[in-house]
Amino acid sequence: MKNYEQMWKELGMNVELHKELLSSIDKTFKQTVGAQKNRPASIEYFDHVLHESHGGRVAELIEARKTGRKFIGTFCIYVPEELAMAADAIPVALCGGTQFSIPYGEKMFPRDICPLIKSTFGLALSKTCPYGPIKDLGVGETTCDAKKKTWDVFNFHVMEVPQKKGELDFDLWYQAVVEFKERVEKLTGKKVEQERLSETIHIMNEKRRALAKLNELRQHDPPPISGLDALVVMQAALNDEPVRFTKHINKLNEELEGRVITQISPFSRGAKRIMISGCPSVMGNWKIHSLIEKAGAAVVIDETCTGTRYFENLVEDGKKNLDEQLLALAERYMKINCACFSPNNDRLESIEEIIDAYKVQGVVQYVLQYCHGYNVEAIRVANILKKRNMPNIKIETDYSEEDIGQLRTRIDAFLEQLD
Ligand code: BJ8
Numbered sequence: 001m002k003n004y005e006q007m008w009k010e011l012g013m014n015v016e017l018h019k020e021l022l023s024s025i026d027k028t029f030k031q032t033v034g035a036q037k038n039r040p041a042s043i044e045y046f047d048h049v050l051h052e053s054h055g056g057r058v059a060e061l062i063e064a065r066k067t068g069r070k071f072i073g074t075f076c077i078y079v080p081e082e083l084a085m086a087a088d089a090i091p092v093a094l095c096g097g098t099q100f101s102i103p104y105g106e107k108m109f110p111r112d113i114c115p116l117i118k119s120t121f122g123l124a125l126s127k128t129c130p131y132g133p134i135k136d137l138g139v140g141e142t143t144c145d146a147k148k149k150t151w152d153v154f155n156f157h158v159m160e161v162p163q164k165k166g167e168l169d170f171d172l173w174y175q176a177v178v179e180f181k182e183r184v185e186k187l188t189g190k191k192v193e194q195e196r197l198s199e200t201i202h203i204m205n206e207k208r209r210a211l212a213k214l215n216e217l218r219q220h221d222p223p224p225i226s227g228l229d230a231l232v233v234m235q236a237a238l239n240d241e242p243v244r245f246t247k248h249i250n251k252l253n254e255e256l257e258g259r260v261i262t263q264i265s266p267f268s269r270g271a272k273r274i275m276i277s278g279c280p281s282v283m284g285n286w287k288i289h290s291l292i293e294k295a296g297a298a299v300v301i302d303e304t305c306t307g308t309r310y311f312e313n314l315v316e317d318g319k320k321n322l323d324e325q326l327l328a329l330a331e332r333y334m335k336i337n338c339a340c341f342s343p344n345n346d347r348l349e350s351i352e353e354i355i356d357a358y359k360v361q362g363v364v365q366y367v368l369q370y371c372h373g374y375n376v377e378a379i380r381v382a383n384i385l386k387k388r389n390m391p392n393i394k395i396e397t398d399y400s401e402e403d404i405g406q407l408r409t410r411i412d413a414f415l416e417q418l419d
């Protein structure tokens with residue numbers, strides 16, 4: 001990796017602490033992702049994206065800002081990236097998945113909120129996040145309580161994500177999309193035009209198609225890629241430049257198609273097929289996937305925001321004017337089934353469809369500690385799974401390694417039950 005020390009210094013970061021952060025993440029990476037056997041060769045690019053997320057990618061954003069472009073930090077997949085890009089801004093998701101920054105987050109935030117929030121803002125508070133100093137706008141959303149109150153603290157633009165999916169709620173969300181467009185236009189000084197929006201819709205749809213294809217390939221037995229590597233790809237998706245990213249996904253997909261034919265896989269045929277469902281696993285967090293796959297089962301799909309919820313449903317393209325395009329965007333994003341919605345029946349239906357498509361044999365409901373939305377919704381998910389005689393286990397955990405031994409025992413017992 002190139003030396004970016006000078007860049008980090010100029011950004012006002014705590015360079016020494018940042019070195020400790022990188023070596024802590026690198027250690028976890030080597031013990032989990034790097035310890036896997038039989039990885040596809042094309043995964044190297046996505047490893048590289050992760051490794052360069054505090055280096056090359058930041059340097060790239062700094063260069064883009066010199067040409068007048070603006071950089072927007074996001075924290076939820078509800079933020080329509082197409083709109084930001086059409087106004088010539090660059091959106092990048094900034095969620096943290098590392099235990100390293102949690103103690104710094106806890107200096108400001110209550111201890112009993114979810115690790116994703118504490119880790120994300122712990123990075124900013126400890127001056128180990130290179131994105132904070134170059135961010136032109138932070139965009140939050142009204143999803144869970146902890147998140148929406150956090151945006152107030154940092155004075156972010158907040159998109160109103162409704163809590164139900166009725167007509168009135170859709171109108172509210174549509175207004176939030178229009179308001180976001182106006183906010184981004186104000187930031188960049190550039191109007192969102194129909195033609196450019198049509199291009200960015202195409203770019204993002206192509207990215208979703210490529211990710212959907214990758215995931216379809218996981219439907220094979222044995223899957224040509226591990227769940228942990230598929231997660232690495234999804235984590236890279238939230239950071240990388242979309243056109244370049246799609247090109248590399250298509251290359252990976254070609255390799256995976258070949259592996260399906262030649263039956264090359266990190267797993268033996270008949271390995272237990274697991275779905276992870278619930279909270280996202282953002283960059284730095286490889287804990288649960290790694291534990292399940294080290295126990296010999298294959299994570300074949302993620303029903304999470306670092307999984308199906310990110311790439312399913314395209315934005316309808318070919319619209320003739322900006323109003324219709326905005327409506328199409330609002331419709332696509334409103335289909336994301338976050339646990340902040342009540343009732344969230346669409347999520348339950350989607351889980352059943354995914355189970356059938358991926359021939360899932362067991363479901364791990366993944367709940368980040370103190371995430372009440374997914375934790376309580378786990379009851380309804382468990383109920384539909386019970387009706388189908390589908391074994392499931394709920395794992396509530398944080399980013400630390402403290403409970404690894406206990407989790408390993410529970411996962412082993414769960415997988416044995418699938419026999
Ligand atoms: S659309 S899941 S990305 S909000 S895990 S911070 S919900 S307490 S990340 Fe999310 Fe958007 Fe929903 Fe997806 Fe809160 Fe839960 Fe933490 Fe969460």
